Amino acid sequence: MCKYMITHSLLSSWLYMLTPNEYDIDDSSYTGFWATLNREPIPVTEAMQKGNDFENLITDIINGKDVTNHEWYEAALRVATIINGGVLQYKTQKDITVNGLQLVLIGRLDALKAGTIYDTKYSGNYDAGKYINSTQHPSYFELVPEAKQFTYLVSNGYQLWAETYRRDETPSIVPTIEDFLNWLNMQGLMDIYKNKWIIS
Numbered sequence: 001m002c003k004y005m006i007t008h009s010l011l012s013s014w015l016y017m018l019t020p021n022e023y024d025i026d027d028s029s030y031t032g033f034w035a036t037l038n039r040e041p042i043p044v045t046e047a048m049q050k051g052n053d054f055e056n057l058i059t060d061i062i063n064g065k066d067v068t069n070h071e072w073y074e075a076a077l078r079v080a081t082i083i084n085g086g087v088l089q090y091k092t093q094k095d096i097t098v099n100g101l102q103l104v105l106i107g108r109l110d111a112l113k114a115g116t117i118y119d120t121k122y123s124g125n126y127d128a129g130k131y132i133n134s135t136q137h138p139s140y141f142e143l144v145p146e147a148k149q150f151t152y153l154v155s156n157g158y159q160l161w162a163e164t165y166r167r168d169e170t171p172s173i174v175p176t177i178e179d180f181l182n183w184l185n186m187q188g189l190m191d192i193y194k195n196k197w198i199i200s
Helices: 008-018 027-037 046-062 073-083 136-143 174-187 190-197
Strands: 003-007 087-098 101-113 116-122 149-155 160-166
Touching: 003 008, 003 190, 008 027, 008 136, 008 174, 027 190, 046 073, 046 116, 073 101, 073 116, 073 149, 073 160, 087 136, 087 174, 101 136, 116 136, 136 149, 174 190
Parallel strands: 003 101, 116 149
Antiparallel strands: 087 101, 101 116, 149 160
């Protein structure tokens, strides 16, 4: 039987597209979802580049590189101190069956340490509860059964905010995957998903 990949990024792009108004889809969010569904390269935006730069700075600090002159050093050092000693950039996957399809849920953790999954985010602005509706922590709880909590470490390069979710307060990601697959069927897009995300 064929297996198909499913990722937080795919689910997130789908929900983002539907968020403004599910009956009046925003063009840019639709374009982003369509590119993700078709597994097309997505142009790196300025925000994405800053996120990559911030993550690289954290890695440099953990690896002992002298980056003390970087303007984001203090914030990156705080993150590095929190996640240092954990398993970094951990790739994991899990076979699940949803709506009769054999799926492989795939994720990459920025860090796993003492029962906590950490994910670093660069954001120009932050409001408490920003990630409450994210598909990331529910997906990663499904992937890492030993994890008790998930913490987003969010920074604008100068300040650092932590947003934590516990396993016992986080709904399963499976119903969201079910909704996604049902939506694909209703929109006539299931064949595209199967063709682009097939594993075997």
